[in-house]
Amino acid sequence: MAKSLHQFVLDTLRSPLLDEINFQFGHLRVYPQGLRRDVARLVAHRHIEVTSDPARVYGPGARVDGGCFVVDTPRGQRHPLFVNPRWTFDRGGHPYVRPLSEYERAELRGTIVHEATHALHDYQRLGRVRPTAAEGAAYMAGAIARRLFGPRPAPAIQNPRLNGITYSLHLADRYLAADRHSRYVIPSQDVVELERRVSAGSENRYIFNGI
Numbered sequence: 001m002a003k004s005l006h007q008f009v010l011d012t013l014r015s016p017l018l019d020e021i022n023f024q025f026g027h028l029r030v031y032p033q034g035l036r037r038d039v040a041r042l043v044a045h046r047h048i049e050v051t052s053d054p055a056r057v058y059g060p061g062a063r064v065d066g067g068c069f070v071v072d073t074p075r076g077q078r079h080p081l082f083v084n085p086r087w088t089f090d091r092g093g094h095p096y097v098r099p100l101s102e103y104e105r106a107e108l109r110g111t112i113v114h115e116a117t118h119a120l121h122d123y124q125r126l127g128r129v130r131p132t133a134a135e136g137a138a139y140m141a142g143a144i145a146r147r148l149f150g151p152r153p154a155p156a157i158q159n160p161r162l163n164g165i166t167y168s169l170h171l172a173d174r175y176l177a178a179d180r181h182s183r184y185v186i187p188s189q190d191v192v193e194l195e196r197r198v199s200a201g202s203e204n205r206y207i208f209n210g211i
């Protein structure tokens with residue numbers, strides 16, 4: 001049965017699988033309680049509004065690919081967590097998740113965890129964060145989630161250095177294969193290499209001042 005996007009996001013964030021997402025990327029931290037408890041609660045209470053309406057985020061007529069979490073929302077307004085409408089259909093004015101393959105579902109859950117990581121850093125009130133650092137941490141968390149939810153064994157990454165997605169999946173595979181105690185700090189060389197490959201939006205969208 002089709003599930004509302006709101007419920008799908010909550011189910012993703014509350015999944016016990018996210019207990020594996022616990023790392024430090026440069027000076028940024030991503031940890032299970034932040035996603036499973038804090039960001040999930042913000043979604044449940046609709047301080048974060050799950051949407052797949054591009055006009056809600058980018059204005060009328062906008063074309064977008066990928067997802068987005070809007071950090072720079074005016075005070076008192078909800079922060080949109082935008083999921084690309086290619087994943088959804090409309091039912092009674094609300095987005096529902098369309099039927100997806102196992103692989104697609106894992107990709108969507110990875111996107112949700114990516115955007116939730118931006119929300120977590122906003123919740124932490126980190127202030128101004130270097131855009132590539134914010135994106136690197138979110139790519140890393142999203143890639144781990146994609147692997148956790150995805151089919152096993154995961155398809156091997158042929159060319160890790162191709163782009164931010166392939167490099168983050170490559171790091172996620174290594175992270176998940178490693179011992180929990182030795183993998184916490186992402187090696188600085190990997191941080192540099194991933195940051196080099198991520199795409200970041202305009203500078204002024206990376207001021208994490210609270211939700």
Ligand SMILES: [Zn+2]
Pocket residue numbers: 114115118134135138
């Ligand atoms: Zn991002």
